[in-house]
Amino acid sequence: MKHIFAKLMLIGTGILASPTLAFAAEESAHTGSHGEFAIIFFWIALLLLAAKIGSVVERFGQPAVLGELLVGVLLGNLTLVGISYFEAVSTNTIISFMSELGVVILLFQIGLESNIAEITRVGTKSLLVAVVGVVMPFVLGTYLVGPIMLPGLNPNAYLFLGAALTATSVGITARVFKDLGALKSRESKIVLGAAVIDDVLGLIILAIVTAIVTVGSVSIFDVGIIVGKSVGFLIGSIAFGLMFAPKIGKWMAKIQTSVGMKFTLAISFGLVFAYLAQLIGLAPIIGAFAAGLVLDPIYFRHFKTSEIVHEIKEIMGELQELKSKNRERIFGALQHHELRHVEEIIEAISYFLVPLFFVHTGMQVDLTTLANPEVVFIALIVTAVAFIGKISAGAVAGNNVNKWLIGFGMVPRGEVGLIFASIGAGLGVITDDLFSVIIIMVILTTLTTPPLLSHLLKK
Amino acid sequence: MKHIFAKLMLIGTGILASPTLAFAAEESAHTGSHGEFAIIFFWIALLLLAAKIGSVVERFGQPAVLGELLVGVLLGNLTLVGISYFEAVSTNTIISFMSELGVVILLFQIGLESNIAEITRVGTKSLLVAVVGVVMPFVLGTYLVGPIMLPGLNPNAYLFLGAALTATSVGITARVFKDLGALKSRESKIVLGAAVIDDVLGLIILAIVTAIVTVGSVSIFDVGIIVGKSVGFLIGSIAFGLMFAPKIGKWMAKIQTSVGMKFTLAISFGLVFAYLAQLIGLAPIIGAFAAGLVLDPIYFRHFKTSEIVHEIKEIMGELQELKSKNRERIFGALQHHELRHVEEIIEAISYFLVPLFFVHTGMQVDLTTLANPEVVFIALIVTAVAFIGKISAGAVAGNNVNKWLIGFGMVPRGEVGLIFASIGAGLGVITDDLFSVIIIMVILTTLTTPPLLSHLLKK
Numbered sequence: 001m002k003h004i005f006a007k008l009m010l011i012g013t014g015i016l017a018s019p020t021l022a023f024a025a026e027e028s029a030h031t032g033s034h035g036e037f038a039i040i041f042f043w044i045a046l047l048l049l050a051a052k053i054g055s056v057v058e059r060f061g062q063p064a065v066l067g068e069l070l071v072g073v074l075l076g077n078l079t080l081v082g083i084s085y086f087e088a089v090s091t092n093t094i095i096s097f098m099s100e101l102g103v104v105i106l107l108f109q110i111g112l113e114s115n116i117a118e119i120t121r122v123g124t125k126s127l128l129v130a131v132v133g134v135v136m137p138f139v140l141g142t143y144l145v146g147p148i149m150l151p152g153l154n155p156n157a158y159l160f161l162g163a164a165l166t167a168t169s170v171g172i173t174a175r176v177f178k179d180l181g182a183l184k185s186r187e188s189k190i191v192l193g194a195a196v197i198d199d200v201l202g203l204i205i206l207a208i209v210t211a212i213v214t215v216g217s218v219s220i221f222d223v224g225i226i227v228g229k230s231v232g233f234l235i236g237s238i239a240f241g242l243m244f245a246p247k248i249g250k251w252m253a254k255i256q257t258s259v260g261m262k263f264t265l266a267i268s269f270g271l272v273f274a275y276l277a278q279l280i281g282l283a284p285i286i287g288a289f290a291a292g293l294v295l296d297p298i299y300f301r302h303f304k305t306s307e308i309v310h311e312i313k314e315i316m317g318e319l320q321e322l323k324s325k326n327r328e329r330i331f332g333a334l335q336h337h338e339l340r341h342v343e344e345i346i347e348a349i350s351y352f353l354v355p356l357f358f359v360h361t362g363m364q365v366d367l368t369t370l371a372n373p374e375v376v377f378i379a380l381i382v383t384a385v386a387f388i389g390k391i392s393a394g395a396v397a398g399n400n401v402n403k404w405l406i407g408f409g410m411v412p413r414g415e416v417g418l419i420f421a422s423i424g425a426g427l428g429v430i431t432d433d434l435f436s437v438i439i440i441m442v443i444l445t446t447l448t449t450p451p452l453l454s455h456l457l458k459k
Numbered sequence: 460m461k462h463i464f465a466k467l468m469l470i471g472t473g474i475l476a477s478p479t480l481a482f483a484a485e486e487s488a489h490t491g492s493h494g495e496f497a498i499i500f501f502w503i504a505l506l507l508l509a510a511k512i513g514s515v516v517e518r519f520g521q522p523a524v525l526g527e528l529l530v531g532v533l534l535g536n537l538t539l540v541g542i543s544y545f546e547a548v549s550t551n552t553i554i555s556f557m558s559e560l561g562v563v564i565l566l567f568q569i570g571l572e573s574n575i576a577e578i579t580r581v582g583t584k585s586l587l588v589a590v591v592g593v594v595m596p597f598v599l600g601t602y603l604v605g606p607i608m609l610p611g612l613n614p615n616a617y618l619f620l621g622a623a624l625t626a627t628s629v630g631i632t633a634r635v636f637k638d639l640g641a642l643k644s645r646e647s648k649i650v651l652g653a654a655v656i657d658d659v660l661g662l663i664i665l666a667i668v669t670a671i672v673t674v675g676s677v678s679i680f681d682v683g684i685i686v687g688k689s690v691g692f693l694i695g696s697i698a699f700g701l702m703f704a705p706k707i708g709k710w711m712a713k714i715q716t717s718v719g720m721k722f723t724l725a726i727s728f729g730l731v732f733a734y735l736a737q738l739i740g741l742a743p744i745i746g747a748f749a750a751g752l753v754l755d756p757i758y759f760r761h762f763k764t765s766e767i768v769h770e771i772k773e774i775m776g777e778l779q780e781l782k783s784k785n786r787e788r789i790f791g792a793l794q795h796h797e798l799r800h801v802e803e804i805i806e807a808i809s810y811f812l813v814p815l816f817f818v819h820t821g822m823q824v825d826l827t828t829l830a831n832p833e834v835v836f837i838a839l840i841v842t843a844v845a846f847i848g849k850i851s852a853g854a855v856a857g858n859n860v861n862k863w864l865i866g867f868g869m870v871p872r873g874e875v876g877l878i879f880a881s882i883g884a885g886l887g888v889i890t891d892d893l894f895s896v897i898i899i900m901v902i903l904t905t906l907t908t909p910p911l912l913s914h915l916l917k918k
Contacts, residue, residue, distance in 0.1 A: 037559050038737030045727035045734075052723045094556050100496050263810050264511045268504035275504075278497030348807030351722050 043089045051355030063179035066450035072362015090363040099360035102353035107285040108270035111292015126193030129393045134201045137165035137389030149378045156213045160424035164417045167202030170195035172412040176453045191409035200230040229280045241294030263345045369436045379440035405456045412449045417442040502548045510814030522638035525909035531821015549822040558819035561812035566744040567729035569633045570751015585652030588852045593660045596624035596848030608837045615672045619883035623876045623897045626661030629654035631871040635912045650868035659689040688739045700753030722804045828895045838899035864915045871908045876901040
């Protein structure tokens with residue numbers, strides 16, 4: 001009779017898994033909470049604290065995201081020294097979801113801080129950078145480095161290597177620009193725009209390459225449909241934003257929506273766009289970014305030009321008489337208070353969720369791939385191609401911008417490269433060695449970009 | 460060759476589920492994201508928008524939480540009119556997790572807004588209210604209403620009915636007090652304190668009743684262990700708060716932690732306590748509430764008495780000379796700006812997660828239980844007992860407080876009652892009818908409390 005409590009738990013678990021019980025679903029949900037969910041609360045706390053420990057790299061002038069990635073790599077590879085605790089964390093579905101939600105929120109937030117007009121102003125440059133940044137690595141990977149470094153493979157394997165070298169992982173670059181306060185720079189706009197176009201191009205390439213491998217050929221008609229859907233989504237989002245944003249802004253000001261209501265509308269908009277993007281085959285983060293772009297004017301343009309600003313000016317006039325040393329401070333506080341808006345709430349949520357994504361991404365890195373010297377050597381060459389392909393994209397970005405910054409900004413491949421590699425492996429075209437090569441390329445492009453960009457931005 | 464894209468998706472899914480692939484876990488996580496996760500983004504948006512639609516009840520003077528619950532009931536029962544879309548939502552594990560995280564954040568937030576000193580000041584009253592509020596419904600349910608209304612059942616069935624009538628679901632009451640700005644009232648403190656003690660008492664009763672049913676008897680020693688762990692956790696948390704809070708506060712002020720760091724420490728603390736509570740068998744929300752209580756002084760006491768307040772006072776002195784109609788407004792804005800703190804970030808997160816909990820809770824209500832008139836009649840009697848038991852608890856709350864407010868504040872049984880009922884059903888002691896009776900009692904106590912409290916608070 002000693003272990004009543006343990007028994008109780010067993011009984012509870014047994015019962016609640018029973019499908020014969022009415023309300024079974026709800027109870028298992030509720031009791032799952034008391035058993036399974038609580039450990040996930042603990043893991044989230046662990047990952048957040050780990051992220052903050054990683055962010056000490058800021059004291060050495062590095063962006064916080066690098067620290068978060070490195071801490072993730074450390075935790076994810078503790079199995080090498082016999083600690084397997086974090087395996088359960090990194091493979092947990094709920095943690096993966098929270099991490100994915102984090103990067104969706106990040107891109108939505110970055111979309112909010114960006115502005116359609118500014119992005120379209122650099123649109124041609126972004127398009128050029130994106131196209132060169134996709135064509136160059138694809139051609140170099142498929143027709144040069146692949147056949148030379150890994151001779152004798154199925155030609156389709158080189159196609160997949162080329163494809164895996166194309167798509168930029170916008171999350172990391174965006175986060176670096178954000179960490180270093182450079183989101184407003186022209187370079188940042190061009191890179192963000194190009195990364196979005198990149199994702200569309202990468203998707204098209206993946207679809208075509210996969211069709212070639214599985215069916216043997218691909219029709220122009222099929223390609224047309226894929227291209228049409230993807231481009232339609234982006235153009236559609238932007239057109240929607242330009243047409244309806246001002247009207248919705250006026251309407252919201254008229255019905256005097258609360259901050260809570262505005263926030264709910266905003267975040268729901270972002271999440272729905274993330275879903276729509278996925279429906280047509282784009283990454284959810286692209287949808288979230290587009291939603292943020294669209295919302296930018298809706299939520300803030302109106303308030304910034306409203307009577308509130310007029311009133312603040314009036315008050316500031318009064319303060320002029322004060323000749324107070326505190327005048328600036330009062331003004332700042334007042335403005336902050338009155339304009340307290342949706343962006344601030346989204347920022348708060350991103351404090352909570354975004355570090356989970358970067359630590360989690362770091363945890364996916366498997367350092368054992370570095371054990372085979374030959375593979376590492378080939379991987380270094382492939383990584384060099386990954387750099388060269390994107391730096392040459394930066395070179396066509398035109399004048400008055402830092403071309404190196406744009407080129408290096410396009411370098412990280414992140415999880416997009418991993419997805420390409422895994423689909424290729426699943427089709428049986430990519431060998432184990434080539435798989436490892438792609439993984440190492442992803443690791444190197446992801447981890448070296450933050451310090452490189454940081455260095456360039458500070459110059 | 461037409462449906463390349465569909466094929467691609469199939470291929471992707473098939474591959475990524477393959478366990479033979481190195482990195483299988485990480486890719487399934489990532490690609491799960493692109494398939495399975497995106498629909499959950501959409502569902503979250505739906506639930507948030509539904510919650511906001513439900514909150515129109517505020518225009519009729521009702522707390523928003525009532526609207527969120529009702530919208531949830533509506534969505535969860537659309538199957539009755541042939542729409543089964545929301546079944547997948549209400550049974551989804553990730554949605555359940557987000558909802559559970561929401562109520563943990565809510566209780567943490569309420570803990571932050573409460574204060575150990577204030578809670579312990581009403582400690583004796585809370586204890587009295589809690590004990591009466593547990594003993595009365597238990598005795599009435601087990602020895603009076605059970606045998607009279609449902610004669611001939613196994614005596615253990617009455618024990619479970621009595622147990623299901625004991626534990627207060629603090630989430631709903633806390634939210635009503637919060638919605639109506641009454642968290643600082645003495646009544647609110649007494650109810651929150653009593654609800655926490657209730658959970659501990661309910662746990663003890665559940666353990667004892669389950670032991671009696673399964674083993675036939677229970678030793679004082681076993682009871683002692685359960686009681687010791689639970690009480691130890693609460694006393695320990697409070698002692699920890701009183702002893703270390705001021706020191707940690709001073710230390711944090713000295714190292715000049717950023718808002719982000721402070722937030723991370725705070726939320727991690729809350730999540731770890733939620734986990735610890737679950738480890739010793741308490742509900743995670745109790746741990747989160749205790750953590751919030753403990754943190755209250757750490758994060759805010761120091762700042763409130765700091766030089767910032769002194770400076771604000773100095774500035775306010777200057778403003779006296781202004782004789783401006785805007786003086787109050789400037790002062791408010793300034794104070795808000797300077798004291799921008801962790802509470803605000805937590806509040807932002809709660810905008811996002813808390814409505815999910817209440818809509819999700821509403822969705823668990825199955826209106827078909829209302830179809831049998833006899834069961835409904837018995838349920839109404841049991842519900843009356845549920846009210847009487849807690850109102851008599853309010854009656855012993857002493858003078859200078861609104862006893863009705865305390866009594867009704869203790870009424871909602873929420874998910875705690877459901878857990879009791881399901882464990883009883885799983886043990887085979889509770890009949891289908893008795894199960895339905897408990898479900899209806901939970902529905903009625905949960906849905907009638909918000910308008911009743913709202914009415915009492917406005918008087």
